Amino acid sequence: MLSPDSVTRQLSDQISLAKAFVVIAKESNNLQFAWELSAQIRNSQVLLSTAATRRVPLTTRESDTAIRDMALLLFQGQQFHYDSATMIMKLKAKIQALEEQMSSVTEKSSKYGQIAAEEVPKGLYCIGIRLTTEWFRNLSLQQKINERMQMEAKLRDNSLNHFCVFSDNIVATSVVINSTSINSKNPAQLVFHIVTDEINYAAMRAWFGTTQFKGVTVEVQKFEDFKWLNASYVPVLKQLQDAETQSYYFSGHHDDDRTPIKFRNPKYLSMLNHLRFYIPEVFPALNKVVFLDDDVVVQKDLSGLFSIDLNGNVNGAVETCMETFHRYHKYLNYSHPLIREHFDPDACGWAFGMNVFDLVEWRKRNVTSIYHYWQEKNVDRTLWKLGTLPPGLLTFYGLTEPLDPTWHVLGLGYTNVDPHLIQKGAVLHFNGNSKPWLKIGMEKYKPLWEKFVDYSHPLLQQCNFH
Numbered sequence: 001m002l003s004p005d006s007v008t009r010q011l012s013d014q015i016s017l018a019k020a021f022v023v024i025a026k027e028s029n030n031l032q033f034a035w036e037l038s039a040q041i042r043n044s045q046v047l048l049s050t051a052a053t054r055r056v057p058l059t060t061r062e063s064d065t066a067i068r069d070m071a072l073l074l075f076q077g078q079q080f081h082y083d084s085a086t087m088i089m090k091l092k093a094k095i096q097a098l099e100e101q102m103s104s105v106t107e108k109s110s111k112y113g114q115i116a117a118e119e120v121p122k123g124l125y126c127i128g129i130r131l132t133t134e135w136f137r138n139l140s141l142q143q144k145i146n147e148r149m150q151m152e153a154k155l156r157d158n159s160l161n162h163f164c165v166f167s168d169n170i171v172a173t174s175v176v177i178n179s180t181s182i183n184s185k186n187p188a189q190l191v192f193h194i195v196t197d198e199i200n201y202a203a204m205r206a207w208f209g210t211t212q213f214k215g216v217t218v219e220v221q222k223f224e225d226f227k228w229l230n231a232s233y234v235p236v237l238k239q240l241q242d243a244e245t246q247s248y249y250f251s252g253h254h255d256d257d258r259t260p261i262k263f264r265n266p267k268y269l270s271m272l273n274h275l276r277f278y279i280p281e282v283f284p285a286l287n288k289v290v291f292l293d294d295d296v297v298v299q300k301d302l303s304g305l306f307s308i309d310l311n312g313n314v315n316g317a318v319e320t321c322m323e324t325f326h327r328y329h330k331y332l333n334y335s336h337p338l339i340r341e342h343f344d345p346d347a348c349g350w351a352f353g354m355n356v357f358d359l360v361e362w363r364k365r366n367v368t369s370i371y372h373y374w375q376e377k378n379v380d381r382t383l384w385k386l387g388t389l390p391p392g393l394l395t396f397y398g399l400t401e402p403l404d405p406t407w408h409v410l411g412l413g414y415t416n417v418d419p420h421l422i423q424k425g426a427v428l429h430f431n432g433n434s435k436p437w438l439k440i441g442m443e444k445y446k447p448l449w450e451k452f453v454d455y456s457h458p459l460l461q462q463c464n465f466h
Helices: 004-027 031-054 060-079 084-118 122-137 139-150 170-182 198-210 235-240 243-250 275-282 303-307 337-342 359-365 367-377 389-395 419-424 446-450 458-462
Strands: 161-166 190-196 217-222 288-292 296-298 315-317 354-358 400-402 427-429
Touching (some): 004 031, 139 198, 275 367
Parallel strands (some): 161 190, 190 217
Antiparallel strands (some): 288 354
């Protein structure tokens, strides 16, 4: 007990106990005693700090006074009936109060974070407005682009590598195409099919009609032009137009806030988010396509994806079940008999965002009808809450081929990712709220995205996009 280590440990233990007594003393309104304890705590901390700075352990002689004075105060605390049982009870009450405060703060933080994630940056809005204006003002631009698109036989050439992106974000989509083309061994082999909405269609055509990506072919469509896209064929379209569903997403007052706010994102009301289940209808002439989300960055050549053998499966995807969090039971309601009877709760989840789809097998197996079946069964949202991954897990159950994890690295929009994984990853996914084009984007990962943005472009400078 007289060794230097024991002296240091004894002082540290006294400080910990004294801090607990300070809390209890303040709770009991014994402010004088709390002040005396705090002063002695500071004295002991100075001793420990001095010893740490000089890198020589405390001696019994120099710590004796501090230990004795603190012991007297702790004994006095016991006389105030600050016994263990009382302390435990009061500290438990204090902890409970702090946990309630933390829960409230966490909930507010989540709500504000969601609001920030849903905002459209002013610079991005400005780019869209200026491009739309230029499109309708410049008739020669329209004619030039229309003539070019009519001559593109590449759009239906299955010997080429076809990618699809469904987005209303011009800059994000541009980054996907730019990063893919820069890292491609043969950019002329690449064909990008962009599908957007009526609002962003003119801006998208103006941008991608005047921007060159090393010979990449780019097509822009709007989903409002798809004749097959109607409520009689597409169950989710009818659900999205339902007033109660819209109220559920925007107000969130129908289940006493039991559903986490992240599942109430109004983006789920956009048909662009659900088009991934209709890729064969969107591209009837294609046999294979790689689907990319607009929040990804490509940093390797992706031509190898088109030669992967899916072994008769429809969907090639990277699995995410390295931990139990990403297994089926996390996404689906296993108290429902339909889910319980048909799906293994420990089946491995996989990621949307970089998927290889064999459209020949998709059509042969009539996969879209499987999706329709589960969407109609979930009209009351009892099988799963919201989003596109849960119905994807149901639709492609038993039809998904696991890909090498280095093809698709996730998490750059919400968590810390192993730097070695980032270095090896072919596609980096900024899934989560912290998108790289937002102020709340994770600073350490933004450069991975920003290096594919041409900030010197006059339009980006005029709109102060940074």
